[in-house]
Amino acid sequence: MAGVAEFSGNEIMPSMEIASATQRKIIHCDCDCFFAAVEIRDDVALVGLPVAVGGAERRGVVAACNYEAREFGVHSAMPMGQAMRLCPNLVVVPPNFEKYRDISLQIRKVFFDYTDHVEPLSLDEAFLDVTGSDQCGGSATMMAREIKARIRKEVGITVSAGAAPNKFLAKIASDWEKPDGLFVITPAQVDEFVRKLPVGKIFGVGRATEKKLNALGVTHCDDLREITLPVLVERFGAMGKRLYELSRGIDHREVKSDRRRKSLSVEHTYLDDLAALPDCLQELSSLHEKFVARLARVDSSYQVGRQFMKLRFNDFTTTTIERNFSAGPVLDSYKTLCEEAWQRGKRPVRLIGLGVRFDDVVESIDAGQTELF
Amino acid sequence: MKFTASRETLLKPLQLVAGIVERRQTLPVLSNVLLVLNEQELSVTGTDLEVEIRSQVQLEAAGESGEITVPARKFVDICRSLPDGAEIKFSTEDGRAILRSGRSRFALSTLPANEFPSVEEQSGRMSFTVAQQKLKQLIDKTAFAMAQQDVRYYLNGMLWEVSGNRLRVVATDGHRLAMSDGDIQVNPNNVGDDKAEQSILPRKGVVELARLLSDEGEVNVVMGTNHARIEGEDFRFTSKLVDGAYPDYERVLPKGGTQILEGERDGLKQAFQRASILSNEKYRGVRMQLEGDQLTIMANNPEQETAEEEITVDYNGGTLELGFNVNYIIDVLNVLGGDKVRFTLSDANSSALMDDHSDDSSVYVIMPMRL
Numbered sequence: 198m199a200g201v202a203e204f205s206g207n208e209i210m211p212s213m214e215i216a217s218a219t220q221r222k223i224i225h226c227d228c229d230c231f232f233a234a235v236e237i238r239d240d241v242a243l244v245g246l247p248v249a250v251g252g253a254e255r256r257g258v259v260a261a262c263n264y265e266a267r268e269f270g271v272h273s274a275m276p277m278g279q280a281m282r283l284c285p286n287l288v289v290v291p292p293n294f295e296k297y298r299d300i301s302l303q304i305r306k307v308f309f310d311y312t313d314h315v316e317p318l319s320l321d322e323a324f325l326d327v328t329g330s331d332q333c334g335g336s337a338t339m340m341a342r343e344i345k346a347r348i349r350k351e352v353g354i355t356v357s358a359g360a361a362p363n364k365f366l367a368k369i370a371s372d373w374e375k376p377d378g379l380f381v382i383t384p385a386q387v388d389e390f391v392r393k394l395p396v397g398k399i400f401g402v403g404r405a406t407e408k409k410l411n412a413l414g415v416t417h418c419d420d421l422r423e424i425t426l427p428v429l430v431e432r433f434g435a436m437g438k439r440l441y442e443l444s445r446g447i448d449h450r451e452v453k454s455d456r457r458r459k460s461l462s463v464e465h466t467y468l469d470d471l472a473a474l475p476d477c478l479q480e481l482s483s484l485h486e487k488f489v490a491r492l493a494r495v496d497s498s499y500q501v502g503r504q505f506m507k508l509r510f511n512d513f514t515t516t517t518i519e520r521n522f523s524a525g526p527v528l529d530s531y532k533t534l535c536e537e538a539w540q541r542g543k544r545p546v547r548l549i550g551l552g553v554r555f556d557d558v559v560e561s562i563d564a565g566q567t568e569l570f
Numbered sequence: 571m572k573f574t575a576s577r578e579t580l581l582k583p584l585q586l587v588a589g590i591v592e593r594r595q596t597l598p599v600l601s602n603v604l605l606v607l608n609e610q611e612l613s614v615t616g617t618d619l620e621v622e623i624r625s626q627v628q629l630e631a632a633g634e635s636g637e638i639t640v641p642a643r644k645f646v647d648i649c650r651s652l653p654d655g656a657e658i659k660f661s662t663e664d665g666r667a668i669l670r671s672g673r674s675r676f677a678l679s680t681l682p683a684n685e686f687p688s689v690e691e692q693s694g695r696m697s698f699t700v701a702q703q704k705l706k707q708l709i710d711k712t713a714f715a716m717a718q719q720d721v722r723y724y725l726n727g728m729l730w731e732v733s734g735n736r737l738r739v740v741a742t743d744g745h746r747l748a749m750s751d752g753d754i755q756v757n758p759n760n761v762g763d764d765k766a767e768q769s770i771l772p773r774k775g776v777v778e779l780a781r782l783l784s785d786e787g788e789v790n791v792v793m794g795t796n797h798a799r800i801e802g803e804d805f806r807f808t809s810k811l812v813d814g815a816y817p818d819y820e821r822v823l824p825k826g827g828t829q830i831l832e833g834e835r836d837g838l839k840q841a842f843q844r845a846s847i848l849s850n851e852k853y854r855g856v857r858m859q860l861e862g863d864q865l866t867i868m869a870n871n872p873e874q875e876t877a878e879e880e881i882t883v884d885y886n887g888g889t890l891e892l893g894f895n896v897n898y899i900i901d902v903l904n905v906l907g908g909d910k911v912r913f914t915l916s917d918a919n920s921s922a923l924m925d926d927h928s929d930d931s932s933v934y935v936i937m938p939m940r941l
Contacts, residue, residue: 427687565940
């Protein structure tokens with residue numbers, strides 16, 4: 198695929214300057230014609246036909262449509278009547294938002310296998326910050342490829358993904374080879390890519406701003422860079438600063454995740470079954486070490502609750518055991534749990550998992566504080 | 571450009587300005603300070619495009635006039651780490667700024683002064699003068715109530731309202747509100763009617779301005795359409811104004827409260843502070859029970875630990891039980907000046923008004939928590 202290259206955590210940075218800033222890895226995933234794709238998935242008869250999801254009544258609008266419908270000029274937010282005039286054979290399916298929500302959560306679960314930092318933008322779109330993720334050897338490209346494959350297999354729809362050093366570029370990248378696309382902008386490619394980018398592609402640049410920019414002789418980010426920051430700020434206010442930064446491929450916005458973890462755990466499946474308890478106890482310390490490292494990355498708003506342990510025996514029976522130790526999630530606590538858990542099966546072990554539950558300290562948003570306005 | 575100055579002479583204006591210069595800047599010149607020397611007068615300017623601070627100082631001797639920008643943080647760090655009383659020789663050579671002092675020599679990168687963005691001069695809507703100490707006091711008494719990062723962006727700032735010879739400042743985060751009035755001398759040439767003029771200063775501007783103000787002298791304040799400019803003897807502060815309508819604060823000042831509680835400010839503050847130790851770390855709720863002249867403050871947390879404080883107060887109302895965020899109460903008790911504090915209450919669902927009964931220039935409103 199053209200324009201696709203790898204970038205991984207251990208890539209040598211092109212210069213000191215770039216190396217000094219921590220390079221982020223952001224993936225933007227966007228389901229292709231989400232609502233329509235779901236409906237077609239669930240009704241084989243629709244495959245190959247132009248399909249629009251939306252209200253069929255007089256005032257209905259197109260919530261989503263597939264590419265077959267788009268060939269007729271149908272697009273989302275279009276009044277359904279107009280869509281049907283453009284495409285007389287259009288199959289109109291009433292939306293089922295509950296179903297879309299369930300599928301969206303299913304997709305989100307896949308994302309969470311790669312990072313905690315998932316910022317959903319809508320049911321069918323999300324940013325993932327995979328900077329600290331060690332899956333796929335830390336390669337964002339490989340993670341994006343794997344996510345796409347898993348969603349296709351587990352959910353049955355296609356996703357376009359973009360990987361880049363920031364949100365702005367990741368979003369553009371996911372759109373670049375839609376549908377079912379994967380496009381990667383490596384840190385080294387950012388400058389060249391952005392220079393050639395039409396200003397209309399910048400998020401927040403609508404038709405009005407684009408016109409204003411065109412009047413200044415600006416059609417591409419390259420031109421935009423010629424204009425100084427003070428001039429941009431004067432003409433476009435706060436957007437001016439954004440334009441200045443985005444035209445240089447700079448976007449410091451963080452991926453904001455509002456997900457609250459309920460637990461944290463690590464597990465390992467052993468190539469050769471662990472014959473008995475002493476072997477399990479021996480393996481425990483390296484697994485615990487890995488767990489402690491993960492726990493250290495969890496922010497301070499979480500309070501560690503009960504410790505738990507999972508053992509899967511060679512007959513595939515699984516047992517879990519959970520308890521609150523005053524010592525907390527130290528190795529000795531897990532040794533105790535492991536001994537007890539092993540007594541339940543007393544046979545070779547193929548998998549050990551250990552972790553903690555978190556006490557939810559953020560029960561509700563307002564907790565009774567009343568408002569002035 | 572060339573001059574010689576003592577470390578202390580240079581540090582003072584630099585430190586006033588350096589605070590707003592951010593380290594990570596997209597426009598390199600924004601991490602620099604602009605130095606302009608006009609014979610004996612040196613001015614130092616820093617900006618983040620929202621707030622601009624210019625500070626002037628008279629040098630011990632005239633130098634070679636000129637202007638240049640140098641990296642702010644490094645310049646300050648160098649000056650600061652030289653010994654007390656050190657004499658610093660500054661000059662520009664081949665696009666570099668050379669600093670010499672004793673046996674030290676530094677060559678700093680520079681950027682030309684004409685790249686430094688400046689806030690354009692604007693005609694003001696109105697202007698007034700005010701004692702620095704008064705303005706500082708107004709900010710100190712209210713700034714804590716500003717919102718931090720509210721989506722209602724106009725709350726992340728402070729309302730300045732001028733009517734007649736009175737400046738009223740208001741800060742609120744939507745849960746509590748602080749308001750303070752001070753005397754000013756309005757410029758007699760102000761055009762316009764007697765209508766109250768409202769402007770919202772952004773949070774960062776307010777914080778930086780408070781650092782600039784001292785206890786002596788006056789400042790001249792010019793309120794423009796988009797900017798406010800505050801000029802003292804040795805500094806000029808310019809801040810963008812927040813574009814937006816401030817909520818109608820008068821509407822939320824409680825009027826019907828008849829149950830008055832009065833108590834020693836210090837004693838109450840200590841009692842609330844002790845109780846707060848065992849209030850929920852996140853929500854900070856405390857319960858206030860009033861019966862006769864007895865106030866009981868109670869707190870508990872998810873670990874079921876409890877605190878109870880009893881304190882004798884003057885109270886004219888019936889039995890009452892209220893819940894508040896204890897931080898909001900302590901914040902007010904910290905900034906009120908007098909020995910005594912007054913709470914005006916009505917019921918558990920209405921806001922409480924707090925003030926110092928001997929000084930009505932500052933009032934505070936706190937919304938309760940549902941018990």
